Amino acid sequence: MSDEYLVECKFDDDEEQENVHFSPSKATHKSSTPSMASQPSLIHIDNRDPYDINKHLKVEFSDVLAEPASTHSYDRVWVYSGIGFESARIWSYRCLTVLCAIPVSLLSGCLFALLACLHIWCVMPCIQVCHTCLPCVRSLWLSLVNIFITPFCESCSLVLDVSKWETQKI
Structure with a gap:
C-alpha cells in the first residue's frame, strides 16, 4: 500500500503523541451508531515494536561481516x-512475511483466545473453589497440628533441652 492512501491523525493525550494512520475507506464508512463511526480501526505504522521485544534482531551488514585493516577486498x-x-x-523477510504473517497471526490469535478461555473458564474457577474451601481445610489442619504435632514437638524440646537437665540433677 502506498503512503498516498494513508491519513495522519493526531490525538491529544497525556502521553507522547504518536503518528497513527488509518485507511480512508474505513474512516469514511458510515456506521449505524455514531460511536462506531468516530472510532476507526487504527493501525500503528511507524512504531511496530513499541516495547523493543525484538531489539536483538536489528542486524546490519557491519554486525555480520567485517574486514580487518590488514586485508581489504x-x-x-x-x-x-x-x-x-x-x-x-x-x-527475503518481506517474501516470508507475505507467506507466513497472516497464518501465524491467525494461529497466535487462536492460541491466545484458547489460553484466555481456559484461564477464564477453568483456572480461575478452580482457584476460587480452592480459596472457598481452604478456610475449612486450614481449620482442620490447625486442629490436627494442635492435637498431635504440637505436643510431640514440645515433648521433644523438653527432652533435648540440656540446660534443664543440669539444674534438675538428683
Whole structure:
C-alpha cells in the first residue's frame, strides 16, 4: 500500500503523541451508531515494536561481516556485498512475511483466545473453589497440628533441652 492512501491523525493525550494512520475507506464508512463511526480501526505504522521485544534482531551488514585493516577486498566488492546483504535480508523477510504473517497471526490469535478461555473458564474457577474451601481445610489442619504435632514437638524440646537437665540433677 502506498503512503498516498494513508491519513495522519493526531490525538491529544497525556502521553507522547504518536503518528497513527488509518485507511480512508474505513474512516469514511458510515456506521449505524455514531460511536462506531468516530472510532476507526487504527493501525500503528511507524512504531511496530513499541516495547523493543525484538531489539536483538536489528542486524546490519557491519554486525555480520567485517574486514580487518590488514586485508581489504576491492571497494566495489565491499559496497556491492553490503547492498546484496541488505537487499537479500529485506526482500527475503518481506517474501516470508507475505507467506507466513497472516497464518501465524491467525494461529497466535487462536492460541491466545484458547489460553484466555481456559484461564477464564477453568483456572480461575478452580482457584476460587480452592480459596472457598481452604478456610475449612486450614481449620482442620490447625486442629490436627494442635492435637498431635504440637505436643510431640514440645515433648521433644523438653527432652533435648540440656540446660534443664543440669539444674534438675538428683
